[in-house]
Amino acid sequence: MNKRYWIFLFLIFGIQISFGVVAQSEPENITAVSPSTIHSTATTTYIIQFADPPLATWMQTQAGGGLNFQSNTAVSYQNTLAVQQQTALQQMIRTLDRPLTPRFRYTMAYNGMALQLTGTEAAELSGLSGVTAVYREQQYELTTDAGPNWIDADDIWDGSGTPNNSSSKGEGIIIGVIDTGINTDHPSFADVGGDGYNHTNPLGSGTYKGLCVSTPSLCNDKLIGQWDYVDGYWESGGAEDNEGHGSHTAGTAAGNVIQATITAPTGYTYQKNISGVAPHANLIAYDACFSSCLGSALLAAIDQAVTDGVDVINYSISGSSDPYNDPISQAFLAANEAGIFVAVAAGNDGPAANTLSHISPWVTAVAATTHNRTFTNALTNLTSDTSPLANITGQSITSGYKLAPIVYAGDYGDALCFNDFVPGTWQGEIVICDRGQNSRVQKGVHVLSGGAGAMILANSA
Incomplete structure (x- = not known):
């Protein structure tokens, strides 16, 4: 089955089943800092945006197109961004007359860095040459029917709902899940599913991303990478899911076919087949949230997902009502330009107007609006x-x-x-x-x- 066609199907059937105007309540809008509006001495995280486009966006402007991020041209431009960022950092250090250590640096889907600053310092840096915006980091909330059969995903599995009757369960597709991490030993993410399907690692057997490079036992041919962006700050180390939300969304998107045994308090048991929408797809987990999500970590996860070359980003997290002045939304624009399908949760509110959690035209906001329950x-x-x-x-x-x-x-x-x-x-x-x-x-x-x-x-x- 054509990979792009499957991604389109994921667009339709992905995170939360069907389209609709239901959403998570909007967080406070992310706005640029100006000297006239913010003066404070308490430090918090600010995201600095630099003038030049990130690599994913810049590659679209080059003659001949193409998105080979390992090409000499791409590597050269990314190195240029890194040098420019270091020069800008030194300028900021001189301006504030104190050391600065970036929490994150971004070059792939966003050109910038995350720094701990006071409001007064942020306002001062916003006027420096090469700095186009300074955003105060925002906190976002996690957002979470019947499953694949209700949305007719089984028509994709057997080919009856696809062009040329070409069946697919997500084979060869890499889905990056940005969330609270993943339950690494759950059967939903095992190499061999309950239907006997033995996954193939598109990177090559034994070749992994992130934490699995140094600890291969964390991964397998299905779960081919793990990254942790909250280690040491908000939870214990590693990408293991401490909340359950990330494992839930990953299982919904690409959990294996498994037969689960459920035991009621009365002792009554019954068995049920469980499956994600694309049960044969591969997964990379990006642990960027704890009980909620901070913008700097989310931005780092998006940046890495583009670097890793995922086909789909699954993002069940709230968003901004101003995507044109929001680092996360702008990073998703770059991901879209890199050919990645970005599926975001419409949220948990609604159905009133203006309750959609993500309004960017370059992402697909998905929600459950119909069911049979x-x-x-x-x-x-x-x-x-x-x-x-x-x-x-x-x-x-x-x-x-x-x-x-x-x-x-x-x-x-x-x-x-x-x-x-x-x-x-x-x-x-x-x-x-x-x-x-x-x-x-x-x-x-x-x-x-x-x-x-x-x-x-x-x-x-």
Whole structure:
């Protein structure tokens, strides 16, 4: 299957299933520093942008085109940027009359560096020759249906939904996931999936990126690279996922086909096949977030993903409402110019207007706007019920329950279902428990012990 066509399909079916105006609340806009607006003595991270374009953008302007970042021309230009940055750094040190050590330097998708500065210092540096903008680092939030079958990804897997009936499950595609890291020993990211597919490393077997160069055991032919941009600052070392969000998004995008066994609190178990949208794709994990994400680390991850030559960037993180004055958005523009498809999460808010988390025309904001999980109310003949109960949205592990009488646990001495009921109290009735004091799972276990067939949780407040 044509690689570019698969990336287009990832565009359609990628992060969160379908398009729509639902989004994470916007963080405070990133704006350039000016002497008239900011004067402070507390230090924080600022991102300095220099005048010349980053390598990915510059390569687009060269005669003959092409994006060979290892070419002599590309290496020469990147070296030029590095020399210019060092010269600018020395100028900034002289201007502020104190040492400066960049937290990050960027040359591939962005031309700049991240420095610890006071607001007054940032304003002073913004006037230097060659500095086009100084941005105060912003903090972004992580954003996170039924899965591949609901979005018809299986039509891509078997070829029935593609041109020429060419099937694909992402073979040969490298997806870079910028998030909280990855659970390296999870079967979703193993070399051999539950369907028996043995991944091929497009870099060559045993050739990896980032942390896996020095510690090859962290990677395999599926997970071919790991990078850590929060080590020593906000969490323990390495790209291991301390939050779970990164493993979740990576599994959604490219998790292996696996058969999972789920055990309910009652001891009931069942098996379920689980798969990412592109289960045979390769992954590189960029650990740039902890419980939230800082702009300097995100920018470093994007810069590295372009360097690594990924085909897709998966970015389930909030964004800015002003992409033309936002380092992250500008880095994504350079990634787009490098031929990388950038899939970003539309966010968790909406559906009101102006709630989309990413509005850049060079990225694809993806969200879940449709699903098949509305439970239509089927309860009837409830005592004192004056109007039909509302439908609810959710998903159940088990199938629906049969028609049965509805009884109230309060009539049996325990309205909250706080304790086990005596076996034989019921013979399959549906029991109503009041909400409060103990968990709904515990309530269910307690009525089950008394012979209930199902439970309704009632909000009595």
